[in-house]
Amino acid sequence: MEPLHVVSAIFVFGGTFFMVVGSVGLIRLPDFYARLHAAGKPDTLGEILIVLGLILYEPLSFLSVKLFFLSFFILVANPTATHAVAMAAYKRGLVPWRKKQE
Amino acid sequence: MEEKAGMNIRPILTFKFFLLFAFWVLLSMWALDHNYPGQFNALHIVQGLIASAIVVYLLRDLILHGEKLHMKFLRAIPYVFWELWQIILANIDVAYRVLHPKMPIDPLIIEFYVPYKGDMTKTWLANSITLTPGTITVLVEGNRFIVHALDKSFADPLLIDQTMQKKLMHVFMEGEYDSTS
Amino acid sequence: MDILDLFMIAGIFVAISIVLDLYRAFSGPTVFDRVMAVSVIGTKTAVIIPIIGFLFERPGLFIDISLSYALLNFVGTLIVAKYLERGELWSPYT
Numbered sequence: 001m002e003p004l005h006v007v008s009a010i011f012v013f014g015g016t017f018f019m020v021v022g023s024v025g026l027i028r029l030p031d032f033y034a035r036l037h038a039a040g041k042p043d044t045l046g047e048i049l050i051v052l053g054l055i056l057y058e059p060l061s062f063l064s065v066k067l068f069f070l071s072f073f074i075l076v077a078n079p080t081a082t083h084a085v086a087m088a089a090y091k092r093g094l095v096p097w098r099k100k101q102e
Numbered sequence: 103m104e105e106k107a108g109m110n111i112r113p114i115l116t117f118k119f120f121l122l123f124a125f126w127v128l129l130s131m132w133a134l135d136h137n138y139p140g141q142f143n144a145l146h147i148v149q150g151l152i153a154s155a156i157v158v159y160l161l162r163d164l165i166l167h168g169e170k171l172h173m174k175f176l177r178a179i180p181y182v183f184w185e186l187w188q189i190i191l192a193n194i195d196v197a198y199r200v201l202h203p204k205m206p207i208d209p210l211i212i213e214f215y216v217p218y219k220g221d222m223t224k225t226w227l228a229n230s231i232t233l234t235p236g237t238i239t240v241l242v243e244g245n246r247f248i249v250h251a252l253d254k255s256f257a258d259p260l261l262i263d264q265t266m267q268k269k270l271m272h273v274f275m276e277g278e279y280d281s282t283s
Numbered sequence: 284m285d286i287l288d289l290f291m292i293a294g295i296f297v298a299i300s301i302v303l304d305l306y307r308a309f310s311g312p313t314v315f316d317r318v319m320a321v322s323v324i325g326t327k328t329a330v331i332i333p334i335i336g337f338l339f340e341r342p343g344l345f346i347d348i349s350l351s352y353a354l355l356n357f358v359g360t361l362i363v364a365k366y367l368e369r370g371e372l373w374s375p376y377t
Contacts, residue, residue, distance in 0.1 A: 005286040012289065016296045018193050019327060023303035025200035026323065032315050033250045034209055035307070036238050037196055039323050044233060045193045050293070050330050054337065057286065065128065066346045067333065070353060074326065077357040079232035079239075081322050084364035086240045086250070089315040091368050096250060099208045129347055 008056035015049030018042040031097035032089055040082035047074045119158045126150035177273045184269070185230055192235035199252065212257045215245050216267055223274045230266055287338055294334040301327050318363050325356030 025038025336345025
């Protein structure tokens with residue numbers, strides 16, 4: 001394997017790790033607002049890392065430009081979508097979960 | 103078309119039109135890349151021009167609708183790299199909290215005000231807050247931000263230090279960096 | 284080991300994480316959880332499609348589909364969020 005491909009594989013697997021962690025968080029965390037943390041952040045970074053890995057697989061082509069646009073778009077759109085759902089929940093009066101005080 | 107007071111909207115529309123058309127050309131380019139002749143011809147260009155014109159007409163008030171933008175692109179570059187570093191920190195933090203058996207979280211809702219004037223600055227701040235560790239923007243109303251934080255320690259940088267707000271002020275020429283007012 | 288095999292393993296792991304998200308999409312408990320889970324699934328699908336494209340050795344076509352899918356997923360999430368917030372869609376933005 002070429003050295004560039006090794007770097008590419010490392011990026012892709014880093015992104016995969018964060019995506020699986022985000023899914024586990026989506027299942028484990030106690031309420032909707034806490035789950036938003038697991039939904040918004042790991043997905044964004046996972047997407048960027050995987051797409052970066054794919055760019056490094058074939059660095060000099062139109063594909064790289066398109067993949068760069070894909071990752072840039074996700075970087076802008078994912079927090080916005082998270083924010084939209086959070087705002088809808090907040091305006092409809094969903095109460096955040098608090099830790100029980102002893 | 104509504105005329106904004108003292109603001110010429112035509113250059114912005116032209117800019118948006120060429121942006122969309124460039125994106126169309128980019129999307130049509132895969133045919134050139136993979137040796138399928140005849141895919142990128144005059145018909146595709148005309149289609150792209152018509153589609154871009156329709157989209158620009160329909161969305162003329164939606165994005166970049168004539169607000170004066172004082173953004174410094176050279177100052178934005180270090181900010182973006184700082185933000186990417188913050189994203190990595192945020193994800194390591196989320197991974198730690200999610201995979202820890204006891205899940206050390208104590209969520210709370212905080213509220214603060216920003217002195218920004220531009221909509222673009224608020225958009226950048228809201229998205230940056232969502233991407234930095236332990237905080238999610240829930241609601242933006244005027245200058246009021248409501249933020250959900252996973253832990254008390256994440257709320258303090260936004261409430262007390264206000265590092266991110268100051269960095270964005272630097273990028274967008276607001277507050278103490280504003281030279282126009 | 285070829286790098287395409289590694290890409291395939293990564294794609295399988297992303298697919299497993301999509302299955303984990305489906306649990307949240309089915310079990311709720313609120314409707315916002317379901318919307319969020321579907322949005323996350325859409326993002327992950329937009330990542331899987333280029334990987335499949337590289338495996339099938341026609342990445343150009345698949346990346347176009349992925350871009351369109353990401354756009355549609357974003358717009359769809361926004362529309363559903365707006366509907367849940369107001370109960371209707373054709374009101375001017377205040």
